Amino acid sequence: MNDSPPLGGNGPAAQVHTGHGTQNNYTFFSNGDADPRRLADSSQGKAPRAVAEDELKWLRHRFIHPVGYTTAYDVLEERHTVLVDGSPGSGRRATARVLLCSLPRKEGRFLELLPYREAEEEWLDPQQVGEADQLLLDLSGRDEQDWPHVEARLSGFRKVVRDRRAHLAVVLPHRVGRLLSPEYGALRVEISRPPRHRLEHDLIKRRLRLAGLDATVADPLPARLRQHLDQRPPLREVADLAHLLCEAGRSAGPGESFLHWCEAAIAAVTDCGPDVVDLLKRLRRAPHRALLLSAAMLHGARADTVHLAATRLLADVSHPENTTSLLERQGLGGRLERIRAGQGPDRLVRFDKLRFDEAVRDHFWDNHPDLHGPLRDWVGSALWLPGLTDADAERLVIRFAEQCCRTRRPEDLFHLVERWASRTDRGAAVRAAAHLLKYGVHDHRIGRDCRNRIYKWATDRNISKGLRRVLISVCFAVLPVRHPYAAMVRLHHLATHEGPGTEAREALVELALGDHRLHRWMLGRLARPGTQRNRGTDLALFLPLTDPARLLAVGGRAVPLVAEAEVVRSLVDGWRGVLRDVAWEAWRRPVYAWLGACVSAETRYAHLLLDVLVEACQESSEAQVRLYATARSWATGCSPGDASRGAVAEVVMQKISESQRSNRAAGNEEAPAP
Structure with missing residues (x-):
């Protein structure tokens, strides 16, 4: 799961222990000549550091302490380093983040360290440690065989952390505890979930309260819900279930009890794949399947917009239109009913089951790999469907990004970023490209691929003007939230190849002057031999930093x-x-x-x-x-x-x-x- 407050849409919860958070709403169809630094900024102009602080507050407000949390906090506070261990799904990463943001502090900032070397950055660079910083190193994706190398590198880094009054929380790879030396064994704390659903119960009640619903309806938990929790799903899935309970509660009709909410939420998190397969067995003809997939991608859009999208999808997959007379065809309402969808008085299309749209999308991406290219191209042109609102466009971009991340197909995402970014005649396309790349950067499954591709683009002086604006935006407003030094490296290259413009230089200088650590680091980068790509550009960057x-x-x-x-x-x-x-x-x-x-x-x-x-x-x-x-x-x-x-x-x-x-x-x- 992506470990940040969610970007919107109907996907599962992003933060462990949390469920869905506040939506970040994008406005694609305005301000065509906007400052490129703001293209991907949906945070009301907040600096990246402020956005990072907001993310931590959002998580801490929804976090439920696991067993071992207090011990881990004591070790972190006293020894300046804690190694967080636990089984997958126990909330290790969220625990590490909350431990860091719970420390008393008057200075310092939160920084997420890369778990491996990227581009020109040194891995565990001591220069990135500032006074009283809170540092997260997530090694959960590394193999246990890597630990001896990590341990050797970590020793010297920990000394810098202590000397600068900083704190470091490390999320250990699974099953690495037996490989720890005595020195690191003393820093290891294993977290776990308490028995009898106590943590899950508290999590669900907190989410109900935050949604403005009566939390006492969950006392006690119904047997159906307890049976589901007996399977010990990962906490991120419990958080997702809590969000769905809130969603079901808000849309519940008169007389529907909490048990009804539970049935709807559990049905939504239960694998809907078989239901989709059964439905497709009855939907043999391409027009019906096109309508089903269009309704899934544009779930919540107007019915006539969904219909038009389905017509275009049929054309994009080279399928001839139905030759039946228009007067003989079934009405749109009947066709929607056939795909288990409907439209309310607002004419917006919705399926009759929570998350069924997500299951449909997953099915097509998983079972029809030959459709990946046509679907990508269809999404690329669907932004300009008549009647598509800003909110519809936002959801379409996010749903496509979710599939690229889930199926680990970053190249599809990069293809559409380049395609949209080249449409400088359409400001909405450039902004959509920025938000698509923003989603990929924050996803733990393809985030590294996105950072590497941004680096490759940034070092290419022949990229399009629109793509350059997209990269400036993402490197200024998105990447620095978690990886500010990676953002500085890429902005530096963009500035070097900027030509007559100054947008990348201005973004780099503003970012550097906004944080004394980045200011210090950038001065050092400009001074170090071997890093300069263009001495004239570096000196032009140096002067405003003085x-x-x-x-x-x-x-x-x-x-x-x-x-x-x-x-x-x-x-x-x-x-x-x-x-x-x-x-x-x-x-x-x-x-x-x-x-x-x-x-x-x-x-x-x-x-x-x-x-x-x-x-x-x-x-x-x-x-x-x-x-x-x-x-x-x-x-x-x-x-x-x-x-x-x-x-x-x-x-x-x-x-x-x-x-x-x-x-x-x-x-x-x-x-x-x-």
């Missing part, structure tokens, strides 16, 4: 960025390249800003800005002359009577002179005074 207000801001930390040795090295290397290779007109104002900060900043660290500039030009007498001339130009532009600027310029000259004396003392060739 905002003195951001570098001098403490923000609850012990010292500002400019006082960190690692950042100073990056700044010196960056300024050295700027002063050597960039025209004076481009770096004059940034230098003015640094000099001005030395006058106005109420901090004892402002003088470090001058140290960086002087050290950056230490190896070039020409650069020293240019820096001092710029300082004098800035000082002479002050208002009469303002001596502070002149004093700063004199300090610059003194520091340059000291640098020259130091060079001479070291045996370097004498450089002329500025």
Whole structure:
């Protein structure tokens, strides 16, 4: 299951212990010239970090503590690392996330570490650990044979975690407990579900309360529901069942008891595949099957829209239309009844059983692989069906994405992303492509494939303009929610190949300046040899990252960025390249800003800005002359009577002179005074 608040649609619950959450509603058919950074942003303009915080709050509010939770919390708080173990379906990942977000904190942020190396990122990179961060490493998808390698890498990483007052929760691969060394065995905590359905009962009642329904109707649990829970389904399925109970309760007619809700919900989570097979045995003709699949993909849309979609589907699979006279054909209502669907007074099509539409979709994708291509192409053109609303389009995109993820066919998703993104004449298509890719990025089954494909696209300078806008959007608003460093790498490549535009650069700079950890990391990436794809682009990116207000801001930390040795090295290397290779007109104002900060900043660290500039030009007498001339130009532009600027310029000259004396003392060739 995808481990985030669900994106909408009728699919199963996304969070373990939770069930369905609030819907993220997308608006496909407006703002055709929208900022590309916002194409995939359905969070009312919130920063990725705020979205991540909202996800954690959403989960914590719905979470029920398993057996072992308190012990795991104590180990995490005291040892800064906990290894969460348990059988599949016990809620290990959700437990690890809630453990981290339950820690008392005034700073730090939640970060999900990749369980393997990707693209240019080092696996378990210590540079990604910030002060008081909460780090999740989900290894549940790794094999137990991988553990010795993981354990060796994890040891040094844990030291950095402790030194920086951070906390790390690791979800162990199943059955790896016997391979743990004594050191790691002491950090392992196994979680489990309590007996007699106590956890499941609490989960169901909480979901009923959150849905605004009377939770006491579940006291006690009916025998039919207890029998279902006796099978010990995974907690994600219990959460899904709880959501369906709420759905059945909201749509219940007068006099329907909680037992009726249970029957409907259990029927929905029980495999409906045989029912679909039985129905298809009676629906031999292609028009009926086309109507069935169209109703499943557009469940909740208007009847005439579903009918038109079915007609187009027949054409797309090269099946001739029914030659019977229009006057002789059965009415739409009768044909819908034949496929176990109907339409209410609102003319919206719905099946007569909860989740039957999902079972129909699953059946066609599982049993008709030759239809994958035609169905993909049909979805690609169905966004513009007459009468299709924004909500219908949203659900269609999500239902197609669900099938790509469930059947692990990311190439179908990528094909449609490229197709829609190329339609720059239709803003709705580009936005739909962004949301389709957003769904894939967040899915644990194909998320890695999506990140790798985004990297491949980002490094290709020949991608379409629309696809570039989609990638900027996903890398700015979606990927950073869980994988901010992966987003920065890909935005960096997009910026390198941007040509005359500035959208990727602006997105990268905004993302970096929004978090001091990303700011630090990006400065280091621009300074490290071997990572630059285009030196001119890197220097153009470097200058806006030198905002003195951001570098001098403490923000609850012990010292500002400019006082960190690692950042100073990056700044010196960056300024050295700027002063050597960039025209004076481009770096004059940034230098003015640094000099001005030395006058106005109420901090004892402002003088470090001058140290960086002087050290950056230490190896070039020409650069020293240019820096001092710029300082004098800035000082002479002050208002009469303002001596502070002149004093700063004199300090610059003194520091340059000291640098020259130091060079001479070291045996370097004498450089002329500025």
